[in-house]
Amino acid sequence: MSFFDASYDSAIQNVYCDKTRHISVDIKREDQIHPLVSGNKFRKLKYNIIQAFSEKNHTILTYGGAFSNHIAATATAANICGLKSIGVIRGEELKHKLEENPNHNPTLSYAQQQDMQLHFISRKDYKKKDDTNEIKKLQQRFGSFYRIPEGGTNALAVKGCEEILSASDKKYDVIACCVGTGGTLAGIINSTCKHQHVYGFSALKNHNHAEIKQWVKRDNWTIFQDNNFGGYAKTNPQLIEFINSFYRCTSIKLDPIYTGKMLYQLFKMIEQNHFKNNTKILIIHTGGLQGIIGFNQQQSLKNKPCIEF
Ligand SMILES: *Cc1c(COP(=O)(O)O)cnc(C)c1O
Numbered sequence: 001m002s003f004f005d006a007s008y009d010s011a012i013q014n015v016y017c018d019k020t021r022h023i024s025v026d027i028k029r030e031d032q033i034h035p036l037v038s039g040n041k042f043r044k045l046k047y048n049i050i051q052a053f054s055e056k057n058h059t060i061l062t063y064g065g066a067f068s069n070h071i072a073a074t075a076t077a078a079n080i081c082g083l084k085s086i087g088v089i090r091g092e093e094l095k096h097k098l099e100e101n102p103n104h105n106p107t108l109s110y111a112q113q114q115d116m117q118l119h120f121i122s123r124k125d126y127k128k129k130d131d132t133n134e135i136k137k138l139q140q141r142f143g144s145f146y147r148i149p150e151g152g153t154n155a156l157a158v159k160g161c162e163e164i165l166s167a168s169d170k171k172y173d174v175i176a177c178c179v180g181t182g183g184t185l186a187g188i189i190n191s192t193c194k195h196q197h198v199y200g201f202s203a204l205k206n207h208n209h210a211e212i213k214q215w216v217k218r219d220n221w222t223i224f225q226d227n228n229f230g231g232y233a234k235t236n237p238q239l240i241e242f243i244n245s246f247y248r249c250t251s252i253k254l255d256p257i258y259t260g261k262m263l264y265q266l267f268k269m270i271e272q273n274h275f276k277n278n279t280k281i282l283i284i285h286t287g288g289l290q291g292i293i294g295f296n297q298q299q300s301l302k303n304k305p306c307i308e309f
Contacts, residue, residue, distance in 0.1 A: 039287025041073030044157035052146035075116035153183030161187020186215035227265030
């Protein structure tokens, strides 16, 4: 449990400075919190795991896809804290593939090594996973558990993400963050000041703003969703080249699903003079680097370029 006791304030690193227009980009290195409970996943799990303990519930159950950062993070955090974990995984076919060859999916075999019990369900059943009936079936099978929704977003997750920004981050004009469910963005919005604007870069083609609205009290935010390269987890060689060259220049690793796409788009916006002179931008590095091994594996199978760190 002491794993979640510390209140982390991640390091900040400058990556860009335009000397004539005085536009600067700094990155808050939430990816450095832990290699596998990285970035926003640590923030989202913190109060949920504390809550599970206070309910004396020693099993965490959650959901995810084949390469889910949330599954890897939950498996690790539960293991560190001495809790059991169950991962309900989308796609029945993965079960057999993983049994035949554990290397087939590095994220899922890693989760198993962390003692997460994986429960594979069909894509059709996965769509219904939030129905009371489906949850009851899981309770009959596994007994009582503390349930965390897919992607880890709930009120306690948003509360954890309100701890990403600290008092010294008030000097920034723009805070930028990636958006999946939007739980992380919501926490950030709640902890900003009036003069700050929050930019959410959506990893999904059509983001449902209502999901974010239910968690926030302010309206100083905008979602950008034309930066996702055709949809969730879709990439192209240009994006991979950008991630590789960004690493060569800054020694900062980006992932191809969230942070890589955000920075690609943000630098395009700077080039297109989207920002006023003297804008100080703070990017939140939400982590997600565990997925790169599996991503590269898929890329090489398709003879496509890999991420080179
Ligand atoms: C999960 C994840 C996100 C999305 O977080 P949400 O709170 O669901 O919006 C962003 N970046 C990375 C690296 C992630 O793993």
